[in-house]
Amino acid sequence: MTDYNFAYLDEATKRMLRRAILKAVAIPGYQVPFSSREMPMPYGWGTGGVQVTAACLVPEDTLKVIDQGADDTTNAVSIRKFFARVAGVATTEATAQASVIQTRHRIPETPLTEGQILVFQVPIPEPLRFLEPRETETRTMHALEDYGLMQVRLYEDIAKHGEIARAYAYPVRVEGRYIMDPSPIPKFDNPKLDNSPALQLFGAGRECRIYALPPYTHVKSLDFEDYPFTASKAAGQVCAICGAEDSYLDEVITDDAGGRMFVCSDTDYCATRVAAQAEDAA
Amino acid sequence: MQLTTGFANPPVDAARAFRVVLDAMAHPARIVDLPPIEAPAPCSPAAAIVLLTLVDATTPLHLAGAHDNDAIRDWVRFHLGAPLVAPQDAAFALGDWDALGPLASYPQASADYPDRSATLIVECAALSSDGVPLTGPGVQTEASLALPDIAALQANAAQFPRGLDFLFTSGAQLAALPRSTQIGGA
Numbered sequence: 363m364t365d366y367n368f369a370y371l372d373e374a375t376k377r378m379l380r381r382a383i384l385k386a387v388a389i390p391g392y393q394v395p396f397s398s399r400e401m402p403m404p405y406g407w408g409t410g411g412v413q414v415t416a417a418c419l420v421p422e423d424t425l426k427v428i429d430q431g432a433d434d435t436t437n438a439v440s441i442r443k444f445f446a447r448v449a450g451v452a453t454t455e456a457t458a459q460a461s462v463i464q465t466r467h468r469i470p471e472t473p474l475t476e477g478q479i480l481v482f483q484v485p486i487p488e489p490l491r492f493l494e495p496r497e498t499e500t501r502t503m504h505a506l507e508d509y510g511l512m513q514v515r516l517y518e519d520i521a522k523h524g525e526i527a528r529a530y531a532y533p534v535r536v537e538g539r540y541i542m543d544p545s546p547i548p549k550f551d552n553p554k555l556d557n558s559p560a561l562q563l564f565g566a567g568r569e570c571r572i573y574a575l576p577p578y579t580h581v582k583s584l585d586f587e588d589y590p591f592t593a594s595k596a597a598g599q600v601c602a603i604c605g606a607e608d609s610y611l612d613e614v615i616t617d618d619a620g621g622r623m624f625v626c627s628d629t630d631y632c633a634t635r636v637a638a639q640a641e642d643a644a
Numbered sequence: 645m646q647l648t649t650g651f652a653n654p655p656v657d658a659a660r661a662f663r664v665v666l667d668a669m670a671h672p673a674r675i676v677d678l679p680p681i682e683a684p685a686p687c688s689p690a691a692a693i694v695l696l697t698l699v700d701a702t703t704p705l706h707l708a709g710a711h712d713n714d715a716i717r718d719w720v721r722f723h724l725g726a727p728l729v730a731p732q733d734a735a736f737a738l739g740d741w742d743a744l745g746p747l748a749s750y751p752q753a754s755a756d757y758p759d760r761s762a763t764l765i766v767e768c769a770a771l772s773s774d775g776v777p778l779t780g781p782g783v784q785t786e787a788s789l790a791l792p793d794i795a796a797l798q799a800n801a802a803q804f805p806r807g808l809d810f811l812f813t814s815g816a817q818l819a820a821l822p823r824s825t826q827i828g829g830a
């Protein structure tokens with residue numbers, strides 16, 4: 363055994379987190395308050411997600427951690443190493459091999475499957491916060507299902523910009539009840555939230571909130587009849603590495619002269635496609 | 645005083661047990677298996693594992709009917725340290741359906757904090773998928789589970805997002821019915 367308890371946190375803390383997770387699953391889209399613990403990493407590193415993952419992991423798990431789609435950033439590597447050490451879990455970069463995936467700001471391109479758990483790191487869990495800074499007020503708005511102000515604000519966007527001007531953290535309605543912040547994923551990923559066979563858990567460390575989307579939950583991006591939601595990205599772009607037309611692309615600068623190209627944000631998806639193409643060519 | 649054992653390796657046993665319970669809660673009506681464990685009669689192994697995994701000194705527990713006996717009270721004191729309380733103060737309750745009594749006696753939570761409702765662990769003679777059709781989050785198309793009192797559980801679900809959540813236990817088996825599940829295909 364190591365100096366750490368299994369999955370780092372003490373048993374009382376994990377019980378508290380587990381009770382919160384079960385209530386979150388029972389009330390899809392509602393933010394359950396919990397007592398956030400100090401983790402051996404700064405808040406910006408997804409301590410909410412880390413605590414949810416710690417409460418869920420079993421030694422038999424295979425864990426994948428992504429940061430904006432990439433497995434190899436400092437943040438993703440250090441969280442993966444942390445859980446390999448304190449929970450003894452296997453790790454992977456392959457979406458299809460993972461039983462638990464902790465993510466910051468993306469949903470993998472490879473469709474998730476039954477039995478997988480996707481844990482989101484959430485900076486600001488309250489979708490109404492930009493309208494109303496007072497917690498007591500937003501809590502009442504959720505309780506009364508009083509979402510008129512949100513509708514008005516989004517419609518003002520349309521009047522001003524011709525569309526809802528939100529590329530990230532685009533709000534959703536869960537099972538026709540709670541409005542939920544899907545974390546700062548690109549709106550391109552929003553359709554993947556809906557009716558997913560995987561369990562989706564959201565952890566906000568600084569704000570001490572856990573919320574959930576059980577598998578096969580109806581998740582609708584907010585829109586209007588005359589302005590339906592569109593998940594589209596920049597039209598006509600394909601990945602410069604693997605040629606994917608269907609994945610979310612990052613623009614990267616390639617040289618000092620300002621050359622640039624578009625590549626898949628999901629590094630595992632891109633690498634898997636390149637490997638398959640190499641095999642086909644062989 | 646004879647105290648039956650708890651978890652052999654608490655951190656790992658509790659982690660594995662939680663994942664099974666989470667799987668059940670995320671898939672209402674799915675009947676899942678927990679490992680066998682020694683439990684004080686008439687507590688089922690599944691119910692004992694749920695208690696060991698989720699209940700402690702911070703979560704008041706109501707023991708109902710035959711489950712409110714010396715052996716179980718001693719076991720709770722030794723392994724959980726949970727305060728034993730009346731239904732209206734319970735975060736968790738354990739007993740047969742009839743002994744648990746009217747659902748209205750348990751905390752239903754407020755619309756502001758719907759998470760602050762009780763979870764009832766309902767001991768059953770058997771768990772069966774031969775029951776009413778269930779739909780809602782966690783159910784791909786339709787599921788079914790034999791339920792003790794359809795009208796009472798429909799009334800509970802109608803309070804959503806308020807309401808109680810249920811863990812049905814029998815032997816080493818468990819099935820969950822969160823408040824979000826619509827009962828009877830209505």
Ligand SMILES: [Zn+2]
Nearest residue numbers: 601604626632
């Ligand atoms: Zn690519």
